[in-house]
Amino acid sequence: MIPVAFYFVLSALLFFIGVFGFVTRRNLIAMLISVELVLNSADLNFAMFNRILFPGQFEGFFFSLFSIGVSAAETAVAIAIIINVYRNFKSDQVNRIENMKL
Amino acid sequence: MDYSYVYLILLLPVLSFLVLGLLGMKMNHKTAGLIGTVAVGAVFVLSCYTAYQYFIGIGRGADGLYPTVTAFNFTWLKFTELLTFNIGFRLTPISVMMLVVISTVSFMVHIYSFGYMHGEKGFQRYFAFLSLFTMSMLGLVVATNIFQMYLFWELVGVSSYLLIGFYYPLHSAVAASKKAFIVTRFADLFFLIGILFYSFYVGTFNFDLTADPVLAGKVAGASWVMPMALFLMFIGGAGKSAMFPLHIWLPDAMEGPTPVSALIHAATMVVAGVFLVASLFPLFVQYAPEQLHWIAYIAAFTAFYAASVACVQSDIKRVLAFSTISQIGFMLVALGVSMPDPTSVGVAMTPEYADAQGLGYMASMFHLFTHAMFKACLFLGAGAVIHAVHSNEKAYMGGLRKYMPITHITFLISCLAIAGIPPFSGFFSKDEILVACYNFHPVMGIVMSGIAMMTAFYMFRLYYVIFWGKSYYETHKGEEGVHAPHEAPATMTFPLIFLSLITCTVFLWADKAGQFVSANGHGFTTHINWPIATASTVLALLAIGLATFMYKGEKTPVADKLAKTFPTLYRAAYKRFYMDEVWQFVTHRVIFACVSRPIAWFDRHVVDGFFNFLAWGTNEAGESIRPWQSGDVRQYAIWFLTGSVALTLILISLL
Numbered sequence: 211m212i213p214v215a216f217y218f219v220l221s222a223l224l225f226f227i228g229v230f231g232f233v234t235r236r237n238l239i240a241m242l243i244s245v246e247l248v249l250n251s252a253d254l255n256f257a258m259f260n261r262i263l264f265p266g267q268f269e270g271f272f273f274s275l276f277s278i279g280v281s282a283a284e285t286a287v288a289i290a291i292i293i294n295v296y297r298n299f300k301s302d303q304v305n306r307i308e309n310m311k312l
Numbered sequence: 313m314d315y316s317y318v319y320l321i322l323l324l325p326v327l328s329f330l331v332l333g334l335l336g337m338k339m340n341h342k343t344a345g346l347i348g349t350v351a352v353g354a355v356f357v358l359s360c361y362t363a364y365q366y367f368i369g370i371g372r373g374a375d376g377l378y379p380t381v382t383a384f385n386f387t388w389l390k391f392t393e394l395l396t397f398n399i400g401f402r403l404t405p406i407s408v409m410m411l412v413v414i415s416t417v418s419f420m421v422h423i424y425s426f427g428y429m430h431g432e433k434g435f436q437r438y439f440a441f442l443s444l445f446t447m448s449m450l451g452l453v454v455a456t457n458i459f460q461m462y463l464f465w466e467l468v469g470v471s472s473y474l475l476i477g478f479y480y481p482l483h484s485a486v487a488a489s490k491k492a493f494i495v496t497r498f499a500d501l502f503f504l505i506g507i508l509f510y511s512f513y514v515g516t517f518n519f520d521l522t523a524d525p526v527l528a529g530k531v532a533g534a535s536w537v538m539p540m541a542l543f544l545m546f547i548g549g550a551g552k553s554a555m556f557p558l559h560i561w562l563p564d565a566m567e568g569p570t571p572v573s574a575l576i577h578a579a580t581m582v583v584a585g586v587f588l589v590a591s592l593f594p595l596f597v598q599y600a601p602e603q604l605h606w607i608a609y610i611a612a613f614t615a616f617y618a619a620s621v622a623c624v625q626s627d628i629k630r631v632l633a634f635s636t637i638s639q640i641g642f643m644l645v646a647l648g649v650s651m652p653d654p655t656s657v658g659v660a661m662t663p664e665y666a667d668a669q670g671l672g673y674m675a676s677m678f679h680l681f682t683h684a685m686f687k688a689c690l691f692l693g694a695g696a697v698i699h700a701v702h703s704n705e706k707a708y709m710g711g712l713r714k715y716m717p718i719t720h721i722t723f724l725i726s727c728l729a730i731a732g733i734p735p736f737s738g739f740f741s742k743d744e745i746l747v748a749c750y751n752f753h754p755v756m757g758i759v760m761s762g763i764a765m766m767t768a769f770y771m772f773r774l775y776y777v778i779f780w781g782k783s784y785y786e787t788h789k790g791e792e793g794v795h796a797p798h799e800a801p802a803t804m805t806f807p808l809i810f811l812s813l814i815t816c817t818v819f820l821w822a823d824k825a826g827q828f829v830s831a832n833g834h835g836f837t838t839h840i841n842w843p844i845a846t847a848s849t850v851l852a853l854l855a856i857g858l859a860t861f862m863y864k865g866e867k868t869p870v871a872d873k874l875a876k877t878f879p880t881l882y883r884a885a886y887k888r889f890y891m892d893e894v895w896q897f898v899t900h901r902v903i904f905a906c907v908s909r910p911i912a913w914f915d916r917h918v919v920d921g922f923f924n925f926l927a928w929g930t931n932e933a934g935e936s937i938r939p940w941q942s943g944d945v946r947q948y949a950i951w952f953l954t955g956s957v958a959l960t961l962i963l964i965s966l967l
Contacts, residue, residue: 229953233946241945304945311943 217258224251238292238302242285249281315365315383318401321358321411322454324351325447329440336436348439349422352415352446359415366408367828377833378405380520385456394516394526399463400456405829406590406677410453413684416814417579418446420807421571424692427804428571428699438478438569445471449580453587457517458507458545461588465503465552468581469496475576476568488564495561499551506544513537519591531599538599542592546585546607553585554637555644556614560892562637566629566704570695573629578636578691579684586643586680593647593673593831601651608648608752612759615641617889619766623773624875624885627704628694631774632687634888635730638767639683645760646676646745649752650831670831671751674838675744677829682737682818686726689811693723696804697778700797701785706774711783715797718805720779722812727775729815731768731852737818739849740825740840746848747841761848768852772859782866 224247231244253274260270292302299306328351336344366378373379385400422442429435448467455461470493477489511517513534514527521527531538547558554562565577576582589596589607596604615638622634650672696719701708713720729736732743742764750757788794799805827835862871875882884890 229949232949233953236946308943311941 214258214262217254221251221254221258224248224254236303236305238295238304241304242288242292245288246281246285249277253277315362315381315401315403317358318362318383318403318454321355321362321415322401322447322451324355325443325450327351329443329447332436332440332443336440339436341431341435344436344439345422345426348443349419349426351443352419352422355446355450356415356419359411362403363408363412366403367405372835376835380404382456392515394524395511397459397517398456399460401454402456403454405833406587407453409677409681409829410587411450413681414446414449414453414580417575417684417688417811418442418449420688420692420811421575424574424695424804424807425569425571427801428695429569430801432569434478438475441471441474441478442572442575445475445576445581449584452584458510458519458592459517461591462500462503462507465548465584466500468576468584469493469500469552472496472565472576472581475572476565478569478572479567482567485567488561488567492561492565495558496551499558500548502544503548503551506541506546506548509537509541509544513541519595521595535599538595539603542596542600543603543606545592546589546603549585549588550610551585552588553582553640553644554614555585555610555641556617557891557895559614559618559637560888560895563630563633563888566627566633570629570691570698573633574688574691574695577633578687582636582640583643583680583684586640586647586676589644589647590673590677593650597651597831604648604651606648608645608756611641611644611648612756612763613641614638615645615763616759616766619763619770621885621888622770623766624882626706626886628697628706628709628774628778629691629704631770632690632694635690635767635771636687638763639679639687639730642742642745642760642763643676643679643683645756646672646679646748648672649748649756650676670826670836671744672748673831674826674829674836675741675748678825679738679741679745682729682741682815685811685814685818686729686736686738689722689726689808689815690730692804692808692811693719693726694778696800696808697797699800699804706777708784709778710781711779711786712797713779715785716779716799718799719808722805722808723775723779725812725815727771730771731856732764732848733768733852733856734845734849735816735819737815737822739845740818740822740838743840743845743848744825744838746844750844757844761844761851764848765851765855768855769859772856773863776859776863780864781868 228244228247228249228251231247232241235241235244256270256274256277260267264270295307296302301307328348331347332339332344339347366381371378381403383401383403385398385402387396387398389397391397422439425438425442429438432438445468448464448471452461452464452468455464473489473493476492477485479485507517514521514531514537516524516527518527521531549555551558562577562582566573568577618634618637618641622631622638625631625634650670696716697709697712698704700712700716703709725736729738732739734740746757746760746764749760785794785797800808823838826838830836862868862874887893
């Protein structure tokens with residue numbers, strides 16, 4: 211059996227890699243991937259806590275599945291936005307669309 | 313017989329005002345003038361018919377009084393069961409008389425204006441304003457309650473303002489119209505306060521408190537407030553009627569076109585104050601007899617002051633303006649002396665007027681009527697003269713009797729009337745006023761006789777400097793801009809003849825004046841009091857003789873010598889005893905400097921400063937946090953992350 215700490219470390223690594231990627235990358239697609247990493251770390255936590263704390267029950271697994279479904283939908287919306295941004299700005303760099311702030 | 317048609321009296325001028333005001337610029341002058349004149353002419357006919365119906369057709373009721381008829385009365389605002397603001401049409405002897413006076417003078421002025429204003433820019437606007445004024449003044453006199461009167465009171469004020477400022481490119485006209493509006497508005501403030509006191513404590517706007525027993529009970533409980541409320545209302549009237557010290561606007565109001573001066577500032581609007589006191593007369597008699605005496609003293613002083621100023625003015629319209637102030641003083645004195653003076657030695661000079669308290673009231677209204685006619689005629693005559701010589705200054709006149717015979721004769725008739733020479737109208741009304749004054753107190757009688765003598769003097773001074781003496785035209789013939797004075801056109805001479813005919817024919821019914829208007833409503837026959845009448849006629853003739861001696865000749869050595877001998881007095885009188893300067897001082901140096909400036913400073917620095925500080929603080933805060941919204945999503949993410957970590961750490965440390 212894999213010790214619990216391994217899951218924590220993996221989840222924390224995924225989370226901070228995602229945050230780091232989100233903050234440092236300028237490419238919108240890369241930022242989207244980073245967000246997905248953050249989400250995955252949360253999914254991993256759901257699955258892990260279900261497994262350790264409530265063996266024989268499935269709420270945490272289903273929550274992970276839901277989260278994956280939602281993130282797929284979110285990715286579709288985000289891709290659509292990114293494509294539109296690209297069409298309008300001819301760029302996928304996040305610092306080029308700063309004037310959308312107002 | 314009903315009075316259902318009387319709404320037309322108010323409606324026709326309103327329609328004429330609207331049509332001329334909205335569509336006037338699309339019409340030519342003649343059409344616009346005709347619309348206004350026809351409307352007012354119809355009002356004139358209707359008013360005369362109403363007067364005929366009221367006084368003769370229907371006449372006195374079974375109780376021997378003329379009934380107070382309310383032709384219609386809409387409730388506009390209802391505060392309580394008794395306190396309602398109505399717009400209506402009330403016929404009383406004095407309001408019917410005023411209807412006739414206003415519509416007659418207004419009609420004559422409309423006809424006259426055709427000639428006088430011929431070709432002026434804004435001719436249509438002028439007639440629109442005249443219609444507005446006529447409607448307002450008619451609404452004022454037929455008011456069913458004091459609040460309606462106040463409403464129309466302000467309307468006449470605003471139409472007076474508009475007409476004084478008719479020549480708005482002239483700086484002086486603008487200044488005069490502002491002055492007139494502000495001074496009368498200032499006085500109207502007291503009128504409003506008086507109305508509020510009255511309505512708050514008595515609970516009604518009505519003139520008549522006897523109609524409802526509830527009101528009688530209420531007013532008995534608030535009798536202390538009545539003298540104050542009534543006197544405050546009188547201050548409003550004093551503003552409109554140019555009583556000292558609120559008279560300063562009237563001489564300046566002469567900047568308006570001369571027919572306007574005749575209509576508004578001589579015959580109708582300026583007697584609104586007299587009409588107000590007359591309307592409230594029963595209340596004054598019952599609740600504030602003391603204040604009625606104050607009115608008499610103020611009015612007597614005003615009459616004297618204005619008469620003395622009128623003796624030295626050089627602008628002929630100013631002379632007439634001060635003469636108007638003086639004559640309104642006579643009317644208010646007559647009202648004021650209607651109540652017997654408790655300190656009077658009570659010389660019963662006139663046994664035929666046992667109930668002498670009615671006499672002054674009747675005399676005042678009678679004088680109002682006769683004065684309106686002859687003063688309008690004088691103003692219109694002065695307008696004809698100004699039209700002929702293109703100046704208001706007496707220096708440009710002189711010797712005009714040969715050039716303007718009709719104006720000359722009508723002006724002379726009106727001068728004789730105002731001087732009180734029989735058989736012209738002024739003699740009868742002034743005689744009644746003097747009798748009332750002598751009944752009140754002999755000193756009052758003597759003072760008023762003296763002022764009447766001054767009246768005769770300054771009017772004939774005016775007459776001589778215009779129509780006799782050295783002719784400006786003949787001495788300056790051939791100079792540039794000087795051309796022969798000519799008689800006015802028929803549109804201008806007809807009103808003069810008409811008004812002077814009224815002045816000449818009053819003696820036919822002068823003894824019946826008491827039948828139409830009297831304080832208690834019961835008719836009485838007026839008599840000429842021969843001792844007083846003879847004395848005042850002799851005095852007037854003496855004054856006329858003096859004026860003839862001083863001003864008739866080509867040169868006026870006596871008058872010049874007098875002016876040189878008493879230069880201070882002459883200058884002071886010419887400057888109207890510095891009343892304008894006194895007001896200037898009071899308003900600028902006292903009110904503006906000591907009250908308004910500190911308040912303005914407080915407002916600008918403390919009140920505004922506080923709110924400016926709030927706005928500045930908000931602005932600064934916004935400016936300083938504005939860069940935070942950079943639009944860089946990654947930066948937001950860092951902030952968000954830092955915040956979350958910080959919150960988490962706080963939570964952990966709390967646990």
